[in-house]
Amino acid sequence: MDCATCIGCGACVAACKNGSAMLFVSSKVSQLALLPQGRPEAAKRAKAMVARMDELGFGNCTNTRACEAVCPKNETIANIARLNREFVKAKLAD
Numbered sequence: 001m002d003c004a005t006c007i008g009c010g011a012c013v014a015a016c017k018n019g020s021a022m023l024f025v026s027s028k029v030s031q032l033a034l035l036p037q038g039r040p041e042a043a044k045r046a047k048a049m050v051a052r053m054d055e056l057g058f059g060n061c062t063n064t065r066a067c068e069a070v071c072p073k074n075e076t077i078a079n080i081a082r083l084n085r086e087f088v089k090a091k092l093a094d
Contacts, residue, residue: 003030003082005073012067012075018059023067025049026083027075033086043090050087 006027013021029046032038038045061067061080068077 003027003034003075003079006031006075007073009072011070011072013058015066015070016059016061017064017066018062019057020061020067021053021056021058022061022080022083023071023075023077025053026079029086030079030082033082042086043093046083046086046090050083 003026006024008024010024012023013019016023029042029049032045033042061077063077065077068075
């Protein structure tokens with residue numbers, strides 16, 4: 001549960017050239033997606049959080065890993081991959 005260490009400091013967003021909040025958001029989505037208690041709402045959560053990021057104008061991840069480099073809790077972009085998988089599964093289920 002390494003993704004549960006995110007403290008929401010925003011360093012990843014500040015370091016990203018796209019102003020992407022994907023590391024932060026993906027850490028929260030991953031944390032809950034990995035728990036059995038989080039599975040019932042996983043699809044709804046992934047779609048809602050990605051929609052909110054889009055609504056607020058955050059950019060998309062371009063895999064430069066700048067967010068990883070500055071994260072004080074060593075979150076990885078593997079969480080972003082999990083967020084993308086959760087989002088795609090949720091959209092395909094619609």
